[in-house]
Amino acid sequence: MASQWHSLVSQKLYMARTLLQQADAIESVPDAGKVVQREAFLQGAVELTLRARHLLLVMIARMYQRKNDSPESLDALLALLGRELPETAELLELSRQPDSWWNHLDQLVAAQSQPPAARKTVSAENIIAVSAVSGPDRSLSALNLSLDALKQFADSLEERHSEW
Known part of the structure; x- marks a missing residue:
């Protein structure tokens, strides 16, 4: 049963990678329409990756015979299964590491769930006060690293729990 969930997680990650x-294919084209298209691809990839992360939590719940539970967050999974299981302990540890793929996805969820910050206009009086927009790393390399790490985590869970 867990392999069906693993397949679904893998499918979402594959589609995110495709986006x-x-x-990446249109990154170098300066056309305004291509900029919008690139942003759509990036946001779509992030959403699919976040969906895969949610499905990973459901996959873990199913591995422990919680067939009717669909935890929406790590906290919900911890409340459901406890902190002692290897999977929940690993995810909890990842959530505590500031540079982990789990935290990167948390940052992306926060950024994508908020309207863009209002930008100040640049003038001679405030040029020093204008700073770069801060936020999660949305570069293709950072997104690919998080995708790879999530895929590796899901694969190791599937291997650990697969039935022979």
Whole structure:
């Protein structure tokens, strides 16, 4: 049963990677329409990756015979299964590491769930006060690293729990 969930997680990650490849293919084209298209590819890839992360939580719940539970967050999974299981302990540890793929996805969720910050206009009086927009790393390389790490985590869970 867990392999069906693993397949679904893998499918979402594959589609996210496909969107990132499309974003990369049009990155160098300066056309305004291509900029919008690239942003759509990036946001779509992020959304699919976040969906895969949610499905990973459901996959873990199913591995422990919680067939009717669909945890929406790590906290919900911890409340459901506890902190002692290897999977929940690993995810909890990842959530505590500031540079982990789990935290990168948390940052992306926060950024993509908020309207863009209002930008100040640049003038002679405030040029020093204008700074770069901060936020999660949305570069193709950072997104691909998080995708790879999530895929590797899901694969190791599937291997650990697969039935012979």
